[in-house]
Amino acid sequence: MTSTAGIIRSVCEGSIRAIARTLTRVENGSPDSVDILDGLFGKQQGFTLGVTGPPGAGKSTLVNRMITRYRSTDNSVGVIAVDPSSPYTGGALLGDRIRMQSHATDPKVFIRSMGSRGHLGGLSGATRDASCVFSAAGYSPVIIETVGVGQAEVEVADLADITLLVLVPGLGDDVQSMKAGIMEIGDIIVLNKADRNGIDQLESYVKASLELMPSTMERPEVVRISAANGEGLDELWEAIDRLLLKITREERKNRSAIQTLNGILEETGRNFSEKLLDVEYNGRDAAERLILSGKASPYAVGKKLLAAAERMFQHDEC
Ligand SMILES: Nc1nc2c(ncn2[C@@H]2O[C@H](COP(=O)(O)OP(=O)(O)O)[C@@H](O)[C@H]2O)c(=O)[nH]1
Numbered sequence: 001m002t003s004t005a006g007i008i009r010s011v012c013e014g015s016i017r018a019i020a021r022t023l024t025r026v027e028n029g030s031p032d033s034v035d036i037l038d039g040l041f042g043k044q045q046g047f048t049l050g051v052t053g054p055p056g057a058g059k060s061t062l063v064n065r066m067i068t069r070y071r072s073t074d075n076s077v078g079v080i081a082v083d084p085s086s087p088y089t090g091g092a093l094l095g096d097r098i099r100m101q102s103h104a105t106d107p108k109v110f111i112r113s114m115g116s117r118g119h120l121g122g123l124s125g126a127t128r129d130a131s132c133v134f135s136a137a138g139y140s141p142v143i144i145e146t147v148g149v150g151q152a153e154v155e156v157a158d159l160a161d162i163t164l165l166v167l168v169p170g171l172g173d174d175v176q177s178m179k180a181g182i183m184e185i186g187d188i189i190v191l192n193k194a195d196r197n198g199i200d201q202l203e204s205y206v207k208a209s210l211e212l213m214p215s216t217m218e219r220p221e222v223v224r225i226s227a228a229n230g231e232g233l234d235e236l237w238e239a240i241d242r243l244l245l246k247i248t249r250e251e252r253k254n255r256s257a258i259q260t261l262n263g264i265l266e267e268t269g270r271n272f273s274e275k276l277l278d279v280e281y282n283g284r285d286a287a288e289r290l291i292l293s294g295k296a297s298p299y300a301v302g303k304k305l306l307a308a309a310e311r312m313f314q315h316d317e318c
């Protein structure tokens with residue numbers, strides 16, 4: 001058995017085997033992953049790029065381009081492909097692998113499809129921790145591709161140093177771009193498939209919705225590209241570099257630390273509540289049954305749990 005210190009050392013040295021094993025532990029939420037992450041946290045070196053948007057927008061095609069871009073400067077690139085619809089690897093992610101296949105044999109490119117089999121923090125917690133592993137192993141950037149524009153994507157956007165929201169003509173403009181608040185996910189809004197009809201319309205639509213953003217908020221840049229034929233990519237890379245220059249390494253580190261703390265507090269709280277449910281109600285299912293049968297309200301359950309916690313702390317003080 002390898003010691004925790006040994007695993008940490010191997011990950012920081014970039015051992016593919018150690019990284020892969022650690023990612024599995026993180027995904028499964030295995031108890032020793034916390035000690036490993038504790039050791040890796042301060043050793044992070046990379047920056048993170050989030051790429052989000054509706055299915056079919058061309059995110060993986062763009063990520064493939066990004067890999068090429070950063071490999072040309074000899075950066076190691078880590079990719080985390082997140083698919084909230086599948087807790088286990090498969091389905092849509094197979095297509096992603098094929099699209100990124102040109103990099104499949106490059107040892108400095110590590111593509112990992114994420115699930116959240118046992119992670120307390122669900123997919124966003126597992127992604128956060130995987131990103132820490134990649135970053136400590138020297139991958140920079142760590143690119144996080146997520147599907148859709150729901151809660152999980154907002155959380156991933158919070159996690160990434162820079163997030164690109166990828167939109168395309170004709171995917172149902174109401175769904176993809178006009179949902180209140182969705183524009184706020186992106187630091188850069190990428191209008192992909194500029195080779196298609198409807199791109200002008202999409203651009204005016206997006207710009208008009210940005211006008212509606214509160215003036216206190218930073219407006220994202222809008223960049224038109226075609227991930228398929230390479231048009232506009234230089235402008236996009238420049239936009240990313242400009243944003244990166246705006247935030248110092250220190251600011252990035254601090255933001256990521258607080259963001260991670262927030263996630264961990266939530267997970268700790270949930271974990272503690274589940275334990276209290278076990279003690280007070282014989283488990284969550286039993287508590288749910290009580291609520292659904294009308295014998296207790298969710299508030300009554302909450303009150304009982306809080307009282308139990310308080311009693312516990314009082315005992316500790318004695
Ligand atoms: N016409 C056109 N098709 C594109 C472009 N970028 C991606 N695609 C195609 O759009 C489809 C979905 O791309 P993919 O990268 O898998 O999208 P994802 O689901 O967002 O990851 C694929 O068939 C791509 O070849 C583009 O700029 N123009």
Ligand SMILES: [Mg+2]
Nearest residue numbers: 059060096145
């Ligand atoms: Mg994809």
